[in-house]
Amino acid sequence: MTTDFSIKPHSANASDVRPNTRGLHMITWGCQMNVYDSARMTDVLRPLGYAPVDDPAQADMIILNTCHIRDRAAEKVFSELGRLRHIKEERSTEGRQTVLAVAGCVAQAEGEQILKRAPYVDIVLGPQTYHRLPEMVARAARAGGSVIDTDFPAEQKFDFLPDSEAPQTAGNVTAFLTVQEGCDKFCSFCVVPYTRGAEASRPVASVLAEARRMVASGVRELTLLGQNVNAYHGEGPDGGAWSLARLAYALAEIPGLERIRYMTSHPRDMGDDLIMAHRDLPALMPFLHLPVQAGSDKILKAMNRGHTADEYRRLVERLRQVRPDLALSSDFIVGHPGETDEDFEATMQLIRDVGFALAYSFKYSIRPGTPAAGAPLQVAEAVKDERLQALQALLREQQDSFNDAVVDVVAPVLFTGRGRKPGQMVGRSPWLQPVHVDGPDDLVGRTVPVLITERRSNSLVGTLVEECMPA
Ligand code: SAH
Ligand code: SF4
Ligand code: F3S
Numbered sequence: 001m002t003t004d005f006s007i008k009p010h011s012a013n014a015s016d017v018r019p020n021t022r023g024l025h026m027i028t029w030g031c032q033m034n035v036y037d038s039a040r041m042t043d044v045l046r047p048l049g050y051a052p053v054d055d056p057a058q059a060d061m062i063i064l065n066t067c068h069i070r071d072r073a074a075e076k077v078f079s080e081l082g083r084l085r086h087i088k089e090e091r092s093t094e095g096r097q098t099v100l101a102v103a104g105c106v107a108q109a110e111g112e113q114i115l116k117r118a119p120y121v122d123i124v125l126g127p128q129t130y131h132r133l134p135e136m137v138a139r140a141a142r143a144g145g146s147v148i149d150t151d152f153p154a155e156q157k158f159d160f161l162p163d164s165e166a167p168q169t170a171g172n173v174t175a176f177l178t179v180q181e182g183c184d185k186f187c188s189f190c191v192v193p194y195t196r197g198a199e200a201s202r203p204v205a206s207v208l209a210e211a212r213r214m215v216a217s218g219v220r221e222l223t224l225l226g227q228n229v230n231a232y233h234g235e236g237p238d239g240g241a242w243s244l245a246r247l248a249y250a251l252a253e254i255p256g257l258e259r260i261r262y263m264t265s266h267p268r269d270m271g272d273d274l275i276m277a278h279r280d281l282p283a284l285m286p287f288l289h290l291p292v293q294a295g296s297d298k299i300l301k302a303m304n305r306g307h308t309a310d311e312y313r314r315l316v317e318r319l320r321q322v323r324p325d326l327a328l329s330s331d332f333i334v335g336h337p338g339e340t341d342e343d344f345e346a347t348m349q350l351i352r353d354v355g356f357a358l359a360y361s362f363k364y365s366i367r368p369g370t371p372a373a374g375a376p377l378q379v380a381e382a383v384k385d386e387r388l389q390a391l392q393a394l395l396r397e398q399q400d401s402f403n404d405a406v407v408d409v410v411a412p413v414l415f416t417g418r419g420r421k422p423g424q425m426v427g428r429s430p431w432l433q434p435v436h437v438d439g440p441d442d443l444v445g446r447t448v449p450v451l452i453t454e455r456r457s458n459s460l461v462g463t464l465v466e467e468c469m470p471a
Contacts (some may be wrong), residue, residue, distance in 0.1 A: 005392050024050040025059035027080070030067025032263070033196075033225050034104055036176040037301040038065050041103065041130045043162055048134055056087050057086055061099040061137070066106035068191050070175040070365040074113070077106050081118045088120060095203050095399055099137060100124065103130065105195035111150045119146065126150035126318070127181075127196055128269060131160035149454035152197045164302075173445050175219045178248065179207050179234065180226030185266065187293075188372035189336060189364060192227055200388040201234035204250065210396055211251055220427075220445055221259035221285075223253065227261045230269040233278050245273035254281045258447055259414060259430075263289040266329075268306045270315055279322035286323050287357070287431045290316075291331035295350030299336050303374075305434045313457050316354050325358035327402065334391055335364040335384035337375035344387050357396045357402040390469075403433060403455045410465055411435070435458040 025046055028038040041063060050096055053059050062084055066077050079104070088098040101123035102114055107127035115124060119301075122140045125133065127455060129149045132186055158178075182197045183190075187223045211222060224244070226232060232244040242250075244262060260283045267290060286365075294300055295309045319326050332351075334344065363384040366373045406429065413435045415427035425439045427450070436459060437443075437450055450462035 004314055021051040022049050022060040023053035023058045025053055025056040025062045028065045030295055032176050033178055034065050035226055036178050037127060037130060041162060044131060044133050063101045063103055066104035068105035068109050068195050073106050074110050085120050089234050092298045101433060108150050108195045111148050112281055115146050124148040128152050128400040131157040141314060155252060158202050171218060174221040175214050176225050177210055178221050178225045180229050183227040191367045199231060203230050203235040205237055211254060214252055215256045218445060218457060224262040228266045228269060230265040230274055243273055245277040248277050248281060248284055252281050255468035259285050260284055261285050265290050267312050267315055275318055275322055288326060288327045289329045289459050293333050295347035299343050303336060306313055311354060329358035330356055331360040332391060337372050338377045339379055356398050358399055359423050361391050406452045407455055410449050410451050412447050414447045417444055437462050437464055438442050439464050
């Protein structure tokens with residue numbers, strides 16, 4: 001899954017704070033699913049009077065939503081908790097209480113240790129129990145101590161989302177919507193099956209209802225999320241299981257929903273009907289995140305990915321046949337146990353053959369408890385560094401040339417907000433490129449043609465061509 005591992009205070013609608021409301025400060029690390037979960041926790045807490053604040057010192061509740069995907073995750077959590085403890089203590093001397101909660105994948109994996117090492121934490125909750133937050137807040141207040149909930153409950157948290165309140169996405173043009181969660185694939189290197197639990201899909205009706213609420217609040221582009229989103233098999237209104245393709249056709253019918261994306265897909269679950277949906281649905285954007293991780297069959301096998309490099313090449317070919325403008329992005333791991341120079345070269349060759357518009361690449365990082373952690377032939381750190389550098393240089397070249405190719409092209413851009421400079425607006429192209437133009441505020445929420453004039457390192461610059469377009 002595409003990841004942004006920087007600290008990202010999630011504080012949309014921060015201006016919303018009214019007197020008598022309690023401040024909620026959310027810190028979100030990790031993947032988009034955590035971003036989605038943070039927004040839903042905010043929704044769940046709103047009926048209790050909590051509203052987002054930017055400044056943790058103004059917060060009556062602070063939630064640290066954590067990620068466990070690579071090493072030092074726990075250390076990072078404890079050092080952040082140290083900082084938050086100070087804030088909590090300072091507020092306490094002023095007679096103000098602060099509920100401190102740790103959520104997400106580190107909470108799931110290391111909940112007990114967190115309570116042992118940081119007893120000032122009030123609440124520890126795993127990714128599957130955020131709907132129980134209100135109850136936990138009450139229990140923590142009653143107990144005067146810490147509470148922990150890292151169950152994998154039988155009920156689905158999605159069934160407990162408040163639907164009458166304005167969702168946290170209100171005012172946003174783009175939004176994430178989790179449709180599937182968990183993973184049964186057990187790749188050799190990965191903690192997700194342990195932190196997110198078994199694969200499960202939300203029922204179609206629940207997804208459609210949430211999508212309609214989001215669109216009614218102004219959302220124009222939805223990204224359907226799942227650890228293996230294309231393994232989606234939610235219960236349909238007819239009682240049968242719907243595929244992701246079928247769900248996409250139904251979503252495309254929602255008036256006002258202009259764009260649909262989904263991530264993260266697994267190559268093994270890329271069914272024919274989903275490929276055909278890319279041919280049939282203009283709303284399905286021509287940009288697909290399809291992680292391959294490596295290009296050597298030996299390493300793909302060791303990773304338990306369930307496909308060969310050539311199977312991936314053929315899959316990409318079929319996708320491009322039905323949707324020639326489809327751009328691809330991927331994740332890569334260098335230095336998986338057993339990876340030789342030759343294996344690494346096979347990854348480089350796959351990259352040259354496919355051509356990626358964007359990619360995220362990582363050095364293999366040992367995750368205790370996963371099969372690869374104890375595997376022989378661990379690769380030396382210096383070798384990983386070298387390979388990562390070479391891989392990233394190639395991917396950078398590909399990204400730049402992909403972005404260069406849209407210069408002088410007119411592309412439909414969906415505007416999402418103001419840019420950094422006055423008078424500047426920012427939007428995104430169908431291929432997920434950020435585009436900056438000079439234009440009026442009322443562009444937000446609209447898709448308009450833009451002539452791309454310049455490529456910057458990670459974004460594009462363009463000019464509006466609305467005036468010259470026939471009405
Ligand atoms: N479900 C997605 C991946 C989710 S994890 C998929 O199957 O592709 C996001 C990314 O983190 C992965 O694609 C992988 O590239 C990277 N990653 C996961 N575990 C890792 C590890 N132990 N070391 C390095 N990178 C890892
Ligand atoms: Fe992790 Fe593999 Fe599952 Fe992706 S498919 S979440 S990499 S175990
Ligand atoms: Fe991280 Fe958990 Fe997402 S480990 S990548 S936050 S599923």
